[in-house]
Amino acid sequence: MRKEDCFYLGKIAKKFSYKGEVLIWLDTDEPELYENMESVFVEINKHLVPFFIVTSSLHKGDFLRTRFEDIDNEDDADGIMGKAVYLPLSALPKLDGNRFYFHEIIGFQAEDERLGNIGEIVGVNDNSAQALFEIRKGEIEILVPMIDDFIVKIDRENKKVILNTPEGLVDLYLNS
Structure with missing residues (x-):
């Protein structure tokens, strides 16, 4: 194994x-x-x-x-x-709804309700107090806190994580 x-x-x-x-x-x-x-x-x-x-x-x-x-x-x-x-x-027991295992969402597309597709989830950083989605859009790495209020939906069928991030959080990465 x-x-x-x-x-x-x-x-x-x-x-x-x-x-x-x-x-x-x-x-x-x-x-x-x-x-x-x-x-x-x-x-x-x-x-x-x-x-x-x-x-x-x-x-x-x-x-x-x-x-x-x-x-x-x-x-x-x-x-x-x-x-x-x-x-x-x-x-592992199967999870449904907005509960997920970190390994399960690797490769999913991250979609923000306001900004649309913001990239692919390439990892999860759980080495700090707050776990973070590691999202890659081209050469840009975007870190989004895994906060329940930010996660709208885990769409397993379409391999997407739908997010509602506060204005400025993702924009900071994309506009630098």
């Missing part, structure tokens, strides 16, 4: 028992969606390795108490501590 075909679910945070159980910290708003998985991919030496789950249950909200096949003691568990956990993109 290639990393590009997966999404980051969380990481193996700590050992739970002397029998090799671990706690996986889940980086999600809905941890209950991942309670009954059969397997996950664990990143080991930059490769995704499948790990099969024997038992799992939610633990204190954001953690999944997990027992993997072939991890039977603390020493085995030590070998996977701190490792990132991934699932295939196909395991």
Whole structure:
């Protein structure tokens, strides 16, 4: 499985028992969606390795108490501590309406209600307090905050994100 075909679910945070159980910290708003998985991919030496789950249950909200096949003691568990956990993109629940996954909108056209087509969404910058659409129009990069009030519609059928940006925000990029 290639990393590009997966999404980051969380990481193996700590050992739970002397029998090799671990706690996986889940980086999600809905941890209950991942309670009954059969397997996950664990990143080991930059490769995704499948790990099969024997038992799992939610633990204190954001953690999944997990027992993997072939991890039977603390020493085995030590070998996977701190490792990132991934699932295939196909395991993501489908979103509708104006809810979307960042990877889903890459390649969509960004259309402003006032300005028309303002370019192609080439990425999402979520390294700051406010996530930003990265839009490319020719040689110009336009950054638009991902604010619910700016997002009018996610048109999956036509691969468009319809925006209503305040006057001056996009114009600043286009007129410079």
